[in-house]
Amino acid sequence: MSDAFWIIGTGFLVAASCGLLGVFLLLKKVTMIGDAISHSVLPGIVIAVMLSGSLSSIWVFIGAGLAGFVAVLIIDLLKNKFKLQNDASLGLTFTVMFALGVVLISSYVGDVHIDQECVLYGEITFLPLSESVVWNGKELGPKTFFNLLGNFVLVGIMLIFFFKEFKVSSFDPGFSALSGIGPHRYHLLLLGLVSLTTVASFEAVGSILVVSFLVGPPLAAYQISRNLSQMLVFTLGFGLLASIFGYFFALKLNSSISASMALFSGIIFALIYLIKGLFLSNWNPFMKRDVVESGFFEP
């Protein structure tokens, strides 16, 4: 299969996993925590690469998972024991951990290609040249793609399985606690899935551009959806659009593919927001007419 297929497919898998989780982060107004997590896992990834000698081994997931866990512990420690305010605890923890990761990278000399640039925008361009998954002597495709596919399936299964719980705990934590669905537990599960997705996406898009996929497609979908299921479907659609447009834009301009996909995630939101705001302020194709006319929204 062609290079374009693998690259766009990989881009879509990043956008899809991030987008599905991003919807819940957006509804809970904690998208910036996603940003903090994606920065904090860096030292874990680097140490695992140094020890295992490979960027796609299971150790990278374990190392990054540990780093994410340590970050959550430090944030908690700063807030509760050292009485530092919330935003500063977050900002302090992730910048220091990210700095540690960069310092480790800059002092690392080894065979694996991991440098400061790959932290910034990943290696999606070189995907067709990277390590392949071989099954029964046949080359299936790039390993990163299949890692991301596995991650996407996991995220999908978790969301389908716990859809009700995620929904209730995002919209109304108080009611959720009363109904016996511990909102804290599902918050942690959500953050756990976010850090897993961040690590799976690291090789493709690096650790900073991930935020674009967490916020862009869900925010665009939020503008035109009238319920959660619609929002999730639109998010997937916008993620696909962003990876296709991003890919061809980058080819045309001869620029970074991952950054261009990230840029288009944002542009899609901007376009939808502008179109809706400028021309169709009362337009919503998915709002049922009878609901509006029945006066359901009147006080």
Place this chain on the structure above:
Amino acid sequence: MSPTLLIVSSGILIMSLTSSLAGTFVFLRKESLLGDVLSHAVFPGVCISFLIAGEKDNFVILIGATITGIIAISLIQYLGNKPKVKQDAALAFVLSTFFALGIVILAYMQNLGISGQSGLETFLFGSAASILLEDFWFFIPAFILVLTLFGLFYKELKLVSFDRKFGIISGISSRTTDMVIGIMALLAIVTGIQAMGVVLMASLMIIPPAIGRTMSVTLKKMIIIAMLTASLGSIAGTYFSSTMTGAPTGPWIVLFLGCIAIIAFIFSPTRGLISRRISALRQETKIRSEHILKSMYKGQEDGKMPEFKGSKDSRGLNSLRTKGLVERVEGRFRLTESGREEGRRLVRLHRLWELYLTKKMGIQADHVHEDADSVEHIISGDVEELLLEVLDHPQKDPHDQEIPYGK
């Protein structure tokens, strides 16, 4: 000291002073992440001005960075108030989209081969060595502007930082102060990005104010400490990274600041972990020993001696003995004359408070004991006078027990 070293270190010094001063107010507004977003958002400006100027002209770059920064601030303020976006999503959107745009332009230039040796990449993680003498034409005016804004708006900034609602009621325009803080933050970021890099610039505006906050209880002291630690950390980080080849400056400065922060959080004499533990322990011992005094006094009233056990009780008794309120006679503890007086005072306060709660607050008599148990320790002489006046010098408490006065 060589001239280059002098230029670099004075540049670092100005950068640290500017960003810690601006950062203090961003920190006090509890919007530290705004600094993070802005520092990512100036990056496309850096790249576009490079594209236009065709070479690495630091001055043009700083102007370009300022322009995209202003666009980013306006966009955050506009989107942040929209019901279908809100602050958090607006921050994440502006951060990631602007940064992605910057990387697209950077990669475009790299593939054209026009950024080659220019070192535009150093803007990502910072390189103090790239500070040139010409940059001071931007650094010094920026620093003076930040200082001037600080001087002109000191009162307003202080009030709004500590009590926003009260500030607005007092007639201070929150829009103006928001803008002043935004401009200060932007100037600081643009000054700092060369040495710190866009990715980690924000930490220079978060960590020093956090250290200042933990070391002091007044705004003035907080600012001075933040400025001192910022200069110390960034100069140490710069020199350390310059001794190693290929080491970016930004991350090393952040690591040094992080270490200073941890030390301050633990050992700070005002709000550090240890000093807060000690004062909590002192308070606990005081409350425990006052309870002991009270129970011994009541034991004298009805003839039953209370029993003491456990380390907390013995710590309380020790503290009472050193104060001369309790003495040990033939292996048994006994109140001294002043101890009896103090015990009487505590029992009186306890019963007065119980009576106040039942009579004036309408609370049931069987609900007031716990509350009185915690309040009795903090009732001062003035409050006691007031209570006596309000209750008209009562004789009995709600449980029909004598309220003890004088001798």
